[in-house]
Amino acid sequence: MSAESIGSQKPTVLVVEDDAAVAQTVITLLEAEGYPVREARSSEEALEHLDKADYPIVISDIYLDERTGLDILRRARALNPRCAVILITGHGTLETVMEATRAGAFEYIAKPFHVEQLAQAVQNAELAWKETAPSVAAGNDDPMPVLIGNSPAMVEVYKFISRVAETDATVLLEGETGTGKELVARMVHQSGSRREHRFVVVDCGALPATLLEAELFGVLRGAYTGADRDRTGLLESADGGTVFLDEIGEIDPAFQLRLLRFLQEREIRPLGSAASRKVDVRVVAASNRDLRKLVAEKNVAEKKFREDLWYRLQVTSLRLAPLRERSQDIPLLAEHFLELSSRRWARRVRLSEDVLKWAVGYGWPGNVRQLQNVLERLVIL
Missing domain, CATH: 1.10.8.60 (Helicase, Ruva Protein; domain 3)
Incomplete structure (x- = not known):
């Protein structure tokens, strides 16, 4: 399901704000500019909105309740890579700004803000959304990604994508930060038979094992304190499509076994559930570390990586040149x-x-x- 508007209409904006006065200010501004608006007053309500529809633009406060605007940002971008997330806060720090930027925030605005500043940020987000809008005839929500270059190294990348795109083989991409691993993963997805379904991004290095497990496998109501509703996991959200596990080398050793079992069985069991169910997803994993070395150094606790998991991941693999x-x-x-x-x-x-x-x-x-x-x-x- 999509919340995106088509043609000349304005894109729908999801506003996530627990302060009623601030929320009303933002909503009034957006509606005056002609934007359709949906409102969430808590992080759980926001996540429920995101699970049900793809929003082109999300405006979220950083500090909410048990979750933060950074959690909203990661979820929104994972489910809809075209989503532009604007974060607002009255208690920002340089560290928070840097973390938001790394996670893909479109804009970061400090309170108190001028309405003109927010209006300009939303207009820029709308422009970015329109620039990446796919053809209506394309039949899917993501534009075809573009790789640039004609060097021998890039020719090998193009050949690799051509070879693996129409298969369902698990793919492992290795290379330094910034070499384009996610872009290659998108091209593998868009060039294959799963292109009509979702491409879901999971930043494995950004979450501790407990949160990563909930994000991937989902949560049933009552599974833990604060879980007041069922929440679909990213693996289930990607059913029929592709899940991109970025920075796979950073996952906690305790979680590696659960991931290995998923790769073997292709079944998920949400937290709090006794039942498993099948999901049909292609897995593309990426790491900026040499997993072969992590396997060889498995006696060093902080660098431990399971050898059997490595074998499962590297069915087909490619190193991206710096x-x-x-x-x-x-x-x-x-x-x-x-x-x-x-x-x-x-x-x-x-x-x-x-x-x-x-x-x-x-x-x-x-x-x-x-x-x-x-x-x-x-x-x-």
Whole structure:
């Protein structure tokens, strides 16, 4: 089910705010601008909304109840990668801002805020949503992702995607942070027979084992204190589609056995349930660490990774090259990212030959993601 509006209509906005006065201010502003609005007054109510529909834009307070706006952010982005999440708070810290940015927040606004500031953030989010909108004829909610480059390393990536897309084999992607593992996973999904179903992202490194288990497998009402309603797990939400387990090397050793059993049986059992049920999902996993080394170092407690789980994950595997190993792709990437940022911010910027030469020779420790962020800042400033 989708909450997205079609054509010239405004996208639907989910407002998550436990302060009635702030919620009413935000809703009044949005409705005056013509946006359809849904409201959630608690984190559980917000998660219920997200499980039932895909929202193009979510506005959430950071501090709610037993969960935070960061939990809402991760859930919204996992279920709908196109969702733009705007976080607002009166008690923000630099650490919180950085965590929100890493988790994919579209905008971060401090209280008290000017309504013009929020209105501009929502307009930018709407523009980003429209730019990534797929053709109505495409029949699915995600636009076809784009990989850029013609280096030998990228040619191997294209060949790999072509080989594995039409299979249901588990895929393991390894490579440094920022090399495009999630993008490759999306292309595998969109190029295969599961393209009409969901692509669900799970950031395994962002949650402790207990929360990760609840997120993946779901929760029945009464399973623990605060579980006042049933909640569908991400694996069930991805039924028929693909689940992307990002940073799989960071999961707690205690949780690895449960994940291994799922990969073997393809069954889920929500927390608090005695019954299991089958789900039909393709699994693509990714790690910025060398899992082979983690397996070899299994006597070191903090680096332990089960060998049998590793074997299950690496049915088909690919190492993504860092940007410094495919620097010939940088001019094409720079052109692409500048065009995207120029459209978003309505400012045209071009790189001089000297700057482009420097970019090709630079090491880019943050890889493609760092290049994209630098170019967007260049356009903004």
